[in-house]
Amino acid sequence: MSRREAPAGAASGLDARVTARRGELSLDVHLTAAAGETAAVVGPNGAGKSTVLRVLAGLTAMAEGGWISLDGERLDLLPVERRPVGVVFQDHLLLPHLSALDNVAYGLRRRRGLRRVAARALAGDWLERVGVASRAEARPSQLSGGEAQRVALARALAVEPALLLLDEPLAAVDAAARPTLRAELRRHLAGVPGVRVLVTHDPVDAASLADSVVVLEAGRVVQAGPMADLALRPATPYVAQLVGTNRWTGHGDGRGGVTVDAVHLDVPTAPAGPTVLVVDPRAVTVALHRPAGSARNVWSGRVEAVEAGTGVTRVRVGGDLPVVAEVTAAAAAELALTPGAAVWVAVKAVAITAV
């Protein structure tokens, strides 16, 4: 990690050295992201991910040596309430005594100085945009997890933050509602002109929502860069596990089909238009002959790399649609997988997450 001093002005986007001391944890993280970009901060529990967000928001004091520069201005010199920041908290943290509408209006009045009537009108627009306009008068306790998180998102977006911070925004949402909300989140994030920083422990979130990834372990950056770069040379087993995830961008036909490069894939549900697909490498099977089973997503390729781990072998297959598969060491030996071998790859439709 570079130990350089705070950069001097003009740079657009986020450039921060986030430092904090909290009990055992000593945090020292260099974080950069351009405007319009989403940086994911990932890492195991206790790595200090959420503390990074709290320091950026000003809720936790920065330790010596840190700085936060946003569009060339020193954010860390401002009190919490004056930072141009929006935060989506893990368990939404809506103000329990206010309606959904007034939760969104709260920030509009406090941060943007709007009058009550104007703030409530604009808040209504935001609830509409995140799809919970019908719940405007509900108290947070009456909202479902997904609804509450949508309101929380509207509340953070409404203040038009130059820096949007999301702390495990999907963790408190039940599994059934998560894919929909993830897709919505992706759409809303794309509309935020500022910098987005997403904290998550879920590789699918990181792969589907972020442009670049910073991997934390014990308060330090172990690797950073675009997801694809990390996949080439994972620095730690944790990173390997994280970035092994296959991520493709394709075009959905709106009827459960997505075309990626030359390959047409069947997925459980997919929107029409640009679509991101995420597949766990353990869900990818590799065979020497074209499989005859029910898997309809089948294509051929050549083995590019074989990397043996403990009990698990990672196989990179190039061709029409490059893919990483994880097979047992025994299966890899049986198939005699070596670089250059011609193979068939199959993925079940249900194993594909479309965002």
Add this chain to the structure above:
Amino acid sequence: MRAVDSDRRPGPPWPVVALGGLAAALLTLPLAALVIEAPWSAAAEQLRAPAAVQALRLSLTTSLLAVAVAFLLGVPLAWVQARVEYPGRSVIRALTTLPLVLPPVVGGIALLLAFGQRGLVGPALGSVGVRLPFTMAGAVAAEAFVALPFLTLTVEGGLRQVDRRIEDAARTLGASRWAVFRTVTLPLVRPSLTAGAVLAWARALGEFGATITFAGNLPGTTQTLPLFVYVTLNGSEPDGAIILSLVLLAASVVVLVALRDRWLRAL
């Protein structure tokens, strides 16, 4: 023959029931007697008596002022106790809770020794024109002294229940610390504020010992309702004392009803 209900328990042991019944009788009989024996026909007349009206009005004024003082000082104290970690916090909590269990007359003497003319800070107060003993302000001070702990303890408990991350969230929405306190913290502890204020008011309204010791028994100035009741009971008009006791009883019932969610349902 009915099948034996396996969940049915044996009847309660009779000595426990008997003693419990006795306790309930001890608590309710005097109140029943007060209601039954009261000279109801004289009620209207007694309530209109100028001396009674004066005592009633004074009691309302002083008790409400005492609650206002308790609110103004007690809420910040509760906030500090709930939110600020400092050495000796538990000592301060013990000392500020003491008036709850202190004999009120001892509180009155302590107030005299502090704020009396030859007391610890009395002369200093006197030099800036503030005189507490044997004044209405003194009666308010005595009532606030005994009522404050009810408010601070209740509000401190409420503040500890507030999820501070919600206050954090409000700050990220552009609210200053003071704005957060006003627009988030206080609304969230409103049930505690109400309960604390009602309890403090009930305690202030019934205050006797500290008031008579510190503020005296001056009609129209420091002779609050309980003092007036005590004096008239031993004087020529015991009927008036009983009727005004009913007024105080009614106030207590109102307080109990107001706090029913907090107390009675929790049991």
